[in-house]
Amino acid sequence: MTPAEMESRIVRYGDLMPCKTAFIDAHTPGSDQKENFTIIGGGVSESPDQHVHIAEAHGFNIGAAGQPPKCRNSLHSHRTAEVFFVLSGRWRFFWGRHGTAGEVTLERGDIFNIPTDIFRGFENIGNDYGMIMAVLGGDDAGGGVIWAPQVIRDAADHGLVLAETGKLYDTKKGERLPEGVAPMPVMSDAEADAYPAPTTADVIPNYVARYWDIVALADRKPVKVIGATGMLRDKPGFEVDLITRASATEAMHRHDRQSVLMPVTGHWRVSWSANETYRAGTTTLAPGDTMSVPAGLDHSAVPSMTGEAALYHIIGTDDAAGPTWSAS
Structure with missing residues (x-):
């Protein structure tokens, strides 16, 4: 066997390939300027346009989100771990059914082990484009993203429909769900209200570590x-x-x-x-x-x-x- 080159196992920041249509909120005002990156593993993107840099299974996924100022990622949940550290910028993370249960502001190097099974979102509150790096638990990242029901309803108003297969369809481009494929079931408001909503005092001491x-x-x-x-x-x-x-x-x-x-x-x-x-x-x-x-x-x-x-x-x-x- 000819020895391989290690460069194929390195993803340079300047070579990262973003996807601007990775998730169901890609057309929703306030969230429509974000960029998502899948660096290692399959990730949780809902778009076939998402580029995967290193597909080899590691037992976890590595991804990233890049957002201009005032751009936010909508409320969602995961069944496995989602850990973020800030590479650049200033970020506000918020959580709870409507994003009002608690929040924390993170800066470069700070790390947040976001609890599973709570709705969470984040926004760039800095003055420049910012990047946060993510580690997702498991090779299949828990089977994808669980969106708060209002996020799916808002997305439909802007032309995006998520199929039960986890794939996005843009009705404004004339796309339709394939025959025999149903929309992704939307949880009821009562189901969403039953999700945990820990306070800031619950979360910060056990799930946030400051870089310095x-x-x-x-x-x-x-x-x-x-x-x-x-x-x-x-x-x-x-x-x-x-x-x-x-x-x-x-x-x-x-x-x-x-x-x-x-x-x-x-x-x-x-x-x-x-x-x-x-x-x-x-x-x-x-x-x-x-x-x-x-x-x-x-x-x-x-x-x-x-x-x-x-x-x-x-x-x-x-x-x-x-x-x-x-x-x-």
């Missing part, structure tokens, strides 16, 4: 941000660590499954040894780049320039991908 708090703890070794023993104690089917300049090491190491490197700040030099599949090599990752490291490959990651440097490291676990919300 994590960095302060990563002065000697990487910090486990999400995991059974993490700052945010949870077992969503993957673990998230933060590595900083102070806790990075040149020592080579390996994992028994694929892992993912996602810089938040600084430039990182990633080196790896040769094996029967991959040539030895070195590359540099910048904020917004995503690298999938193969299982069993000896590698290291260290900052390559002076200044602030931190990256998130994600690896799957054998834990179930959800649920994660608990009123306790």
Whole structure:
């Protein structure tokens, strides 16, 4: 076997291919300027136009959302974990049946392990285009998105209909549901009202970690941000660590499954040894780049320039991908 090139496992920020029609709210005013990205795994897009950069199953999905100021993502829910960290911009996350149960504002590097089975949305409240990176639990991301009923009703007013197959159809373009395919069932208002609506005080201490708090703890070794023993104690089917300049090491190491490197700040030099599949090599990752490291490959990651440097490291676990919300 000829050794493969590692570049095929790296998705550069500048090469990300957005989809502007990924979800049912793509035509709804206030949500119609957002861009969605599927970086690793199949994601949860409802559009056949969504480009998948790395389709290989990792036990979790990596995606992203890019939005101009005042653009919002509509209220929805997932059955598996949805974790966001802010790459750029200033973001308000809100949740509850009508998005009024609680909210939190996040900035660069902050991370939010959004509880499963609650309605949530988010908007860019900064002055420039912003990007948030996402980790979704499971290879099938829980079977897709569960929309609040008002979102589906609003979308229909603007021509978009979601089929029971999870595919979008644009009636303003003359598209119709295929014969024998029904619309996606819309939950009743009573069913939606029964969803949990935790308060801000319920959520922030257990599901939000601030970037500078994590960095302060990563002065000697990487910090486990999400995991059974993490700052945010949870077992969503993957673990998230933060590595900083102070806790990075040149020592080579390996994992028994694929892992993912996602810089938040600084430039990182990633080196790896040769094996029967991959040539030895070195590359540099910048904020917004995503690298999938193969299982069993000896590698290291260290900052390559002076200044602030931190990256998130994600690896799957054998834990179930959800649920994660608990009123306790």
